[in-house]
Amino acid sequence: MPASFKQQTVLLVGAGAVGATIAAWLAPKLKNFYVLDQGETLKAIEEKGVSSYLQHHKQATENTPVKTVASLKECPKPDIILLCVKNYSLDGLSQAILDVYGEQALKDIVVVGLQNGVENQQILPKYFPKLVYGIISFNAWLDEPGVVGYQAKGPFIFGTPDNSLQTEVELVTSVFNLGVEAIASRHFQDAALSKMIINLTNSFTTLMGLGYREIDHPSLFQKILSQLTYEGVKIVKASGHKECKVGDIPSWFIISASAKLPQFLTRKVFNKNVKKMVVSSMAQDIIQNGRSDNELDGINGYLLELADKFNVEAPYNKAIYRLCRQAFSQEKFEPISVEEVWQQMALNR
Numbered sequence: 001m002p003a004s005f006k007q008q009t010v011l012l013v014g015a016g017a018v019g020a021t022i023a024a025w026l027a028p029k030l031k032n033f034y035v036l037d038q039g040e041t042l043k044a045i046e047e048k049g050v051s052s053y054l055q056h057h058k059q060a061t062e063n064t065p066v067k068t069v070a071s072l073k074e075c076p077k078p079d080i081i082l083l084c085v086k087n088y089s090l091d092g093l094s095q096a097i098l099d100v101y102g103e104q105a106l107k108d109i110v111v112v113g114l115q116n117g118v119e120n121q122q123i124l125p126k127y128f129p130k131l132v133y134g135i136i137s138f139n140a141w142l143d144e145p146g147v148v149g150y151q152a153k154g155p156f157i158f159g160t161p162d163n164s165l166q167t168e169v170e171l172v173t174s175v176f177n178l179g180v181e182a183i184a185s186r187h188f189q190d191a192a193l194s195k196m197i198i199n200l201t202n203s204f205t206t207l208m209g210l211g212y213r214e215i216d217h218p219s220l221f222q223k224i225l226s227q228l229t230y231e232g233v234k235i236v237k238a239s240g241h242k243e244c245k246v247g248d249i250p251s252w253f254i255i256s257a258s259a260k261l262p263q264f265l266t267r268k269v270f271n272k273n274v275k276k277m278v279v280s281s282m283a284q285d286i287i288q289n290g291r292s293d294n295e296l297d298g299i300n301g302y303l304l305e306l307a308d309k310f311n312v313e314a315p316y317n318k319a320i321y322r323l324c325r326q327a328f329s330q331e332k333f334e335p336i337s338v339e340e341v342w343q344q345m346a347l348n349r
Contacts, residue, residue, distance in 0.1 A: 159188025209335025
């Protein structure tokens with residue numbers, strides 16, 4: 001690996017679940033790697049570094065010292081900025097970065113958007129000329145600030161919607177490969193939409209509190225989850241995108257079979273995939289942290305717009321979207337049972 005990759009100055013902004021895993025894997029490999037956050041998160045990482053562990057192996061937790069900065073001005077001018085905040089925080093953060101570094105300096109800085117969905121592709125180009133996008137193909141969760149668990153060590157997928165900036169894509173991929181598997185893709189949009197199909201389930205699993213309460217009705221849970229993702233496959237296909245392998249997410253064939261075949265034939269495979277599910281980033285935002293901001297419109301809303309555009313029926317997704325918009329706007333959200341979700345969906349059945 002050329003030494004130049006190791007000499008890159010990298011600034012990571014936002015040490016949530018994804019940001020913290022990246023810090024744990026890249027900080028030991030890069031001399032000039034900095035994390036910017038605030039409040040409890042900044043304090044925890046400053047004092048104790050990042051503690052990370054593979055799911056079911058908490059006893060083998062690794063602790064990684066990480067350099068931190070409390071403001072953009074404290075960081076030496078970066079070659080690469082990794083944006084690890086949610087889509088709803090991007091406008092404010094991007095403007096702050098532009099204000100500090102200025103348009104001229106940003107012509108030489110590669111900015112990497114690491115968000116769910118494709119909403120970042122509408123926001124970030126307003127601020128930055130050198131943009132690479134990333135897909136996170138594994139689940140991660142925060143136990144507390146600076147303490148993160150993950151299901152698999154990568155991979156990350158990097159690219160651009162139009163396959164431009166290949167030199168920058170390769171640079172970012174090479175830097176990540178110093179510490180974790182990363183792939184440069186020339187089918188980035190297909191990969192992004194393939195991942196979004198799975199992200200559709202975050203709204204439903206938040207609504208019924210997966211990870212916070214028992215699944216009260218397993219067969220209804222399977223029915224709703226399977227139909228949500230199957231409708232997603234139909235929407236993405238109709239929009240002209242192709243299936244792209246992203247980590248170990250279920251194939252479109254498995255998703256379709258789970259929705260169409262009797263449950264006794266598909267339950268074993270379905271249960272195997274459910275075991276991979278952890279508390280989603282949406283649930284962490286809404287249930288754990290009591291936030292009103294969420295990714296519902298950027299993921300579910302976006303795919304429902306595609307469904308309308310390409311005349312794809314999506315009754316399950318429409319019903320879940322409607323319920324989540326109502327529930328998540330309440331002052332104090334409380335998850336409801338799967339059976340209650342089903343009753344409130346009120347589908348003609």
